[in-house]
Amino acid sequence: MDSAQSAKPPIDIAVGILVDARHRLLIAQRRPGTPGAGFWEFPGGKREGDEPMADCLARELAEEIGVRDCQGETIIRFAHAKGERPVRLHVSRIDAWQGEPEGLEGQELTWVSREELRDYTLLPATDVILNALDLPDRYAITPARSAAEPDAWQAQFDVLLGSGITLLRLRDQGIDDAAYQALASEVIPAAHAQGVRVLVDRSFELCRAVGADGLHWSVARLLQKGRPNLGPGQLLAVSAHTDRDLAMAADRGADFAVLSPVAATATHPGAVPLGWDGWAAARGDHALPVYALGGLGSDDLDVAARHNAQGVAAIRGFWPASRV
Numbered sequence: 001m002d003s004a005q006s007a008k009p010p011i012d013i014a015v016g017i018l019v020d021a022r023h024r025l026l027i028a029q030r031r032p033g034t035p036g037a038g039f040w041e042f043p044g045g046k047r048e049g050d051e052p053m054a055d056c057l058a059r060e061l062a063e064e065i066g067v068r069d070c071q072g073e074t075i076i077r078f079a080h081a082k083g084e085r086p087v088r089l090h091v092s093r094i095d096a097w098q099g100e101p102e103g104l105e106g107q108e109l110t111w112v113s114r115e116e117l118r119d120y121t122l123l124p125a126t127d128v129i130l131n132a133l134d135l136p137d138r139y140a141i142t143p144a145r146s147a148a149e150p151d152a153w154q155a156q157f158d159v160l161l162g163s164g165i166t167l168l169r170l171r172d173q174g175i176d177d178a179a180y181q182a183l184a185s186e187v188i189p190a191a192h193a194q195g196v197r198v199l200v201d202r203s204f205e206l207c208r209a210v211g212a213d214g215l216h217w218s219v220a221r222l223l224q225k226g227r228p229n230l231g232p233g234q235l236l237a238v239s240a241h242t243d244r245d246l247a248m249a250a251d252r253g254a255d256f257a258v259l260s261p262v263a264a265t266a267t268h269p270g271a272v273p274l275g276w277d278g279w280a281a282a283r284g285d286h287a288l289p290v291y292a293l294g295g296l297g298s299d300d301l302d303v304a305a306r307h308n309a310q311g312v313a314a315i316r317g318f319w320p321a322s323r324v
């Protein structure tokens with residue numbers, strides 16, 4: 001069972017990730033006598049009564065580290081039960097504030113680069129926060145090259161690589177593993193040259209052979225195989241359609257999921273759309289970042305963020321118009 005389904009109601013916690021001009025993150029060490037003593041965390045604390053979470057964050061950061069006027073945005077809300085009690089974390093990234101952070105409660109503070117964080121023992125579930133911090137707000141999925149005119153597909157793919165997209169899934173269910181491997185071997189170097197990471201379907205062995213940045217699997221495949229032994233920075237994504245899928249994906253260690261369909265799509269004409277309310281209900285507070293997919297594009301990024309989505313995933317929504 002994942003944290004979102006735990007029996008005890010979670011306590012709401014506001015968490016703030018201060019990011020400085022050198023992209024370093026501020027972490028604090030939990031004091032002796034508190035739950036998780038000695039572990040490092042991002043500053044924050046418990047909601048008082050029914051105060052709005054934004055007020056809770058401002059109060060906690062003022063009380064604990066003496067900063068004011070924090071400017072930022074919520075990056076994820078999720079629940080987990082890996083500590084002494086179930087918590088629901090409302091995590092914000094903060095890029096501007098007033099005052100110099102100091103440990104007002106006697107806690108040690110330090111600024112660390114994203115790489116240096118690996119040297120610290122962080123509270124359980126911090127990996128979820130870091131995935132939400134690192135992942136982009138758009139996840140592109142390619143239409144099948146095997147169903148398209150190959151030169152036109154290639155031209156559109158090249159435009160996609162220059163469009164600001166930084167993460168994509170190479171999807172082509174119309175070809176066998178050998179043809180898929182050949183396609184992946186062709187497109188991944190081009191994507192990497194443009195700073196775009198590529199997740200592949202199929203096996204872990206294929207992912208390794210083609211130098212991909214991770215895998216995108218069905219929940220069924222994840223349940224069957226378990227989380228593969230991916231390298232540092234490699235990602236495991238999962239396609240989900242229900243609340244239960246997300247619970248299993250979080251439980252089995254997926255780094256993020258794609259939950260669909262929000263609206264009707266040409267790719268899956270038979271699927272019943274969830275609508276935003278149904279999408280948000282299924283997304284719930286599962287402990288992983290979740291993209292919204294299905295009839296969406298860049299115009300839907302704001303509505304997605306309001307529904308606790310990492311962002312938008314799309315095939316047609318991000319695929320450049322054909323020039324031929």
Ligand SMILES: Nc1nc2c([nH]c(=O)n2[C@H]2C[C@H](O)[C@@H](COP(=O)(O)OP(=O)(O)OP(=O)(O)O)O2)c(=O)[nH]1
Nearest residue numbers: 013015035036041042043044045046083087123125
């Ligand atoms: N601040 C913070 N808390 C986290 C993170 N991850 C995580 O699981 N938690 C949990 C640990 C604690 O159970 C809870 C935070 O509660 P807390 O005891 O620090 O809250 P507080 O500052 O209001 O505490 P206090 O006034 O009661 O001393 O949230 C995180 O990254 N930052």
